[in-house]
Amino acid sequence: MSFLLDKMKKIEPLFEKGGRFEKLHSVYDGFATFLFVPDKVTTRGSHIRDHMDMKRTMTVVIIALMPALLFGSYNIGLQHTRAFGINDWTLMNMFWFGFLKILPLIIVSYVVGLGIEFIAAQIRGHEINEGYLVTGMLIPLIMPVDVPLWMLAVSVAFAVIIGKEIFGGTGMNILNPALTARAFLFFSYPGWMTGDAVWIEGLTKGGGLDGFSGATPLALAKLDGFSQMPSAMEMFIGTIPGSVGETSTVAILIGAFILLLTGVGSWRIMLSMTLGALGMGLLLNATGGNEYTQIPAYYHLIMGGFAFGAVFMATDPVTAAQTGTGKYIYGALTGILVVIIRVFNPAYPEGTMLAILLMNVMAPLIDHYVVQANIRRRIKRVKTA
Amino acid sequence: MEKVEKEPLLSAKNRKLLTNPLGIDNPITVQVLGICSALAVTVKMKPAIVMAISVTVVVALSNLIIALMRKSIPGRIRIIVQLVVIATLVIIVDQFLKAFAFDVSKQLSVFVGLIITNCIIMGRLEAFAMANKPWPSFLDGIGNGAGYGLILIIVSFFREFLGSGSIFGYPVMEKLGVYKFGYEDNGMMILPPMALITVGLIIWFQRARNKSLIENK
Numbered sequence: 001m002s003f004l005l006d007k008m009k010k011i012e013p014l015f016e017k018g019g020r021f022e023k024l025h026s027v028y029d030g031f032a033t034f035l036f037v038p039d040k041v042t043t044r045g046s047h048i049r050d051h052m053d054m055k056r057t058m059t060v061v062i063i064a065l066m067p068a069l070l071f072g073s074y075n076i077g078l079q080h081t082r083a084f085g086i087n088d089w090t091l092m093n094m095f096w097f098g099f100l101k102i103l104p105l106i107i108v109s110y111v112v113g114l115g116i117e118f119i120a121a122q123i124r125g126h127e128i129n130e131g132y133l134v135t136g137m138l139i140p141l142i143m144p145v146d147v148p149l150w151m152l153a154v155s156v157a158f159a160v161i162i163g164k165e166i167f168g169g170t171g172m173n174i175l176n177p178a179l180t181a182r183a184f185l186f187f188s189y190p191g192w193m194t195g196d197a198v199w200i201e202g203l204t205k206g207g208g209l210d211g212f213s214g215a216t217p218l219a220l221a222k223l224d225g226f227s228q229m230p231s232a233m234e235m236f237i238g239t240i241p242g243s244v245g246e247t248s249t250v251a252i253l254i255g256a257f258i259l260l261l262t263g264v265g266s267w268r269i270m271l272s273m274t275l276g277a278l279g280m281g282l283l284l285n286a287t288g289g290n291e292y293t294q295i296p297a298y299y300h301l302i303m304g305g306f307a308f309g310a311v312f313m314a315t316d317p318v319t320a321a322q323t324g325t326g327k328y329i330y331g332a333l334t335g336i337l338v339v340i341i342r343v344f345n346p347a348y349p350e351g352t353m354l355a356i357l358l359m360n361v362m363a364p365l366i367d368h369y370v371v372q373a374n375i376r377r378r379i380k381r382v383k384t385a
Numbered sequence: 386m387e388k389v390e391k392e393p394l395l396s397a398k399n400r401k402l403l404t405n406p407l408g409i410d411n412p413i414t415v416q417v418l419g420i421c422s423a424l425a426v427t428v429k430m431k432p433a434i435v436m437a438i439s440v441t442v443v444v445a446l447s448n449l450i451i452a453l454m455r456k457s458i459p460g461r462i463r464i465i466v467q468l469v470v471i472a473t474l475v476i477i478v479d480q481f482l483k484a485f486a487f488d489v490s491k492q493l494s495v496f497v498g499l500i501i502t503n504c505i506i507m508g509r510l511e512a513f514a515m516a517n518k519p520w521p522s523f524l525d526g527i528g529n530g531a532g533y534g535l536i537l538i539i540v541s542f543f544r545e546f547l548g549s550g551s552i553f554g555y556p557v558m559e560k561l562g563v564y565k566f567g568y569e570d571n572g573m574m575i576l577p578p579m580a581l582i583t584v585g586l587i588i589w590f591q592r593a594r595n596k597s598l599i600e601n602k
Contacts, residue, residue: 162582166589177531184573188573188574189569259585
């Protein structure tokens with residue numbers, strides 16, 4: 001490593017003010033701090049610089065995403081064998097098959113997204129932010145495996161430019177960029193985001209087994225196909241059709257464990273969102289309405305993108321509510337909305353994406369009222385004392 | 386006798402009334418008025434152009450009429466008087482479209498009637514016609530109508546081209562043969578949110594080119 005450090009130090013003057021590549025300073029800075037912990041220390045006052053800066057936070061999230069990614073790879077292979085009636089694939093075969101299918105998605109997501117971030121940083125003279133590291137990994141994980149790469153590129157560009165850079169880049173965005181990309185794709189090219197073919201590699205080109213349906217559990221529930229729904233155990237483990245990384249609740253729970261252990265993810269949001277969805281599910285069980293309201297409430301937690309959304313999306317520190325109490329409210333409302341959209345809106349089988357995006361918009365309002373309530377409470381205390 | 390200064394019909398000042406609304410004083414991108422109809426009628430180019438012409442006619446004529454009567458309108462009921470003038474003109478335009486361009490009129494549906502509530506028209510009457518002579522008011526109306534129309538045409542061009550793959554109903558994308566390579570029309574361009582984003586992008590572009598439009602903080 002010291003060889004690399006020496007090299008970096010040697011070329012540093014080129015990027016300083018007056019150097020030959022002055023304009024590319026933020027690129028240099030981005031790479032240097034990515035590789036090494038910055039050695040800058042404060043000269044005055046007692047500021048403590050923690051090593052747990054944004055880069056480390058992002059790295060932790062990436063690690064937490066790995067179980068979902070690995071399981072997603074395996075599941076793509078598994079679903080493919082089921083759809084095409086292949087019997088002789090080993091676990092490794094399935095995993096490699098799936099991994100090679102995800103790889104292009106990941107590459108496109110990173111190349112397009114980071115490319116735009118680099119350009120934006122150069123124009124503005126900002127540092128390059130590592131916010132996109134996580135977004136770039138989240139995006140492939142919430143896409144159907146068969147989505148055309150150019151559509152992915154367009155939606156990534158939209159999400160980074162309109163969802164993020166316009167507001168001032170990392171830390172300033174109102175909406176979660178990964179979900180913005182997914183929402184853009186969902187509304188722009190609905191044929192590639194819904195239905196029962198896109199979730200399984202190769203099915204859109206035809207050639208699947210007769211009578212095989214690649215419909216997700218959510219789509220089945222929507223179309224009153226309750227009898228064909230996979231068992232709860234299958235949905236929990238994740239051997240079901242769906243977006244790449246969201247099918248396996250187990251893998252996501254491992255990620256959640258890593259996030260909670262390191263304190264990167266907010267347990268308040270995860271907990272309240274789960275309780276919100278569960279509560280709403282139970283309420284619907286009690287009140288009834290249509291057949292969909294009668295499925296067990298815990299199904300909502302293991303179907304579709306709920307677990308993935310609750311662990312990796314709703315907890316996004318930028319777009320979620322910032323105050324402690326606000327996080328409970330934000331999480332609970334998100335959970336409730338997920339179930340309402342799933343059960344009652346005929347157009348959208350999946351509610352997680354829309355619920356989180358809507359609550360992203362509401363988060364500042366929630367924070368405002370929480371802060372105001374706190375101020376009022378304290379004023380009252382001063383007056384009575 | 387009051388001394389009347391004779392001004393040429395298209396003096397520099399009057400020319401400004403025509404050209405400013407196209408750029409630095411655009412009703413949509415700078416004053417941010419009339420957004421509602423800009424989102425609603427810009428899915429295809431043809432209705433957008435018809436709408437642009439209709440609004441231009443209504444703004445110009447109502448500006449002219451109000452400017453003619455401006456001294457006899459009592460201040461307290463001026464809004465009602467303005468509305469009567471606008472409503473009359475809008476109904477004439479509506480009937481005209483129904484008679485001579487029925488299919489477009491059907492596509493525009495309620496939005497022709499809703500020209501009455503278009504903020505640009507009331508805005509120009511209040512801000513300009515009530516305090517200016519008929520001829521400059523007329524020019525101001527034409528200018529603002531054209532500025533509105535310009536944005537409508539730009540937005541509808543992108544929305545029709547990217548959303549339906551055609552320009553003026555001519556299937557450009559199909560003739561180019563891009564569908565064979567897996568290209569698909571962008572469904573979101575047809576939805577109103579994308580019109581808002583397109584208008585936003587135009588505002589961004591305009592401000593990036595003309596820094597004087599950026600407000601001081």
